[in-house]
Amino acid sequence: MQGKWILPFKAPGLLLQLITTRPPTDDMMEVAIAAFLRVKEMDEDPSLPETKFQTREKLSVLLKETKEAFSKEQIDESDAEWIYSLCLGIPRSELKNDKIILPSEREKLETMIAERLTGRPLWYITGDVEFCNAIIKVDERALIPRPETEELAALAIEEVKKGRKKVLDVCTGSGCIAIAIAKETGEEVSAADLSEDALSLARENAEANGVQITLFQGDLLENVTGTYDLIVCNPPYIPTGFIPEMQREVREFEPHMALDGGADGLDFYRRMAQDAPSRLCEGGMLLFECGEGQAEEICALFEGKKIEIVKDLEGVERMVKIIC
Ligand SMILES: C[S@@+](CC[C@H](N)C(=O)[O-])C[C@H]1O[C@@H](n2cnc3c(N)ncnc32)[C@H](O)[C@@H]1O
Structure with a gap:
């Protein structure tokens, strides 16, 4: 049946408001009126397409x-906070405000939220991360740079500024460490x-950050030429048996070869x-990142050398400096 008798039943927002005890908000009224007018138009011209109406919701409600x-x-x-902060351009600390989310913003949010719910890591979805002084593009080609690795890069930068100028970054992944060093010091990396x-991602990142990095493809040092004042290395260090226990976003989305450090996680340090010592100049330094509880065992591999263990901001023994 068509005609004005059916009109009220086609305006769902308005009808709902009539039968609820809570008084409608201005937003609800706006939606109900718009829906009512649209239904009236549709009633007069049945060829008009169906239209979706939404109330504009509060940030705090949607975020919850x-x-x-x-x-x-x-x-x-x-991760929810990061998504809202990045989509809306609001600092995470200000997400508690009662901003009304516009339909266009909501669409953007819903797309990102749905993708995150598939398990894909947040930073692969957003496409880049800040790392020291650089913006690093990230995707499934390489590991997402971790905050503790910024501390490794900072230590390396300190050493370069003290005079260890010729640098090699082994297991470079996205290129984050090499790029941060080259950008900050202007030295040859x-x-x-x-x-x-x-390596293809590292190349794109070097270009985007305006630095030149010489890239070698191969098994650890096999194709590397020259000798270096500083070799920095964040190798895969997760014990093989621990990988199935890791968060889904890591074990299913980040490259397995960036994680697996062999049975005890120390294979790459042994190699x-x-x-590495033969690739260092006289008095050169090796600088490693390592997993929690691995630092002492790494030191044992370099017996007789001058070694220092450095803790990260969380108090974990995270970096090992070895002078060869
Ligand atoms: C833990 S990720 C570190 C990535 C990056 N440097 C960072 O800190 O975010 C380890 C890297 O080692 C690389 N890798 C794994 N096996 C390797 C091997 N045999 N020789 C050289 N690189 C290797 C992986 O491809 C991965 O990029």
Whole structure:
């Protein structure tokens, strides 16, 4: 049946408001009126397409819903904050305000939220991360740079500024460490990785950050030429058996070869202990990142050398400096 008798029933927002006890907000009224007028138009011209109407919702309400949805999927609630902050251009500390989310903003938010709910890591979705002084593009070709690795890069930069000018970054991945050093010091930096994919990303990142890095593709040092004052290395260091226990976003989305450090996680340090000293100039330094609880065992691989263990901001023994 068509005609004005049916009109009120086609205006769902208005009808709902009539039968609820809560008085409608201005937003609800606006939507109901718009829906009513649209239905009237549709009634007069049945060829008009269907239209979707939404109330504009408060940031705090939507954010709470997203956090709940994330928490059910074991996704860190802080990822919800990052998504809202990046989509809306609001600092995370100001997300508690009562900003009304516009339909266009909501669409953008919903796309990102749905993608995060598939398990894909937040930074692969956003496409880049800040790392020291650089913006590093990230995708499935390489590991997402971690905050503790910024501390490794900072230590390396300190050493370059003290005079260890010729630098090699082994296991470079996205190129983050090499790029941060080159950008900050202007010195000559080389980098190596076995993964062609990672190197293609490192190349794009070097270009985007306006630095030149010499790249070597190969198994650790096999294709690297020259000798260096400083070799910095954040190798894969997760014990193989621990990988299935890691968060889904890491084990299913980040490259396996960026994680697996062999049975005890120390395979790459053993190989570097064998091969790296001959690639260092006289008095050169090796600088490693390592996993929690690995530093002492790494030191044991370099017996007789001058060694220093450095803690990260969380108080974890995270970096090892070895003078060869
Ligand atoms: C833990 S990720 C570090 C990436 C980057 N340097 C960072 O800190 O974010 C380890 C890197 O080692 C690389 N890799 C794994 N096996 C390798 C090998 N045999 N020789 C050289 N690089 C290797 C991986 O491709 C990955 O990019």
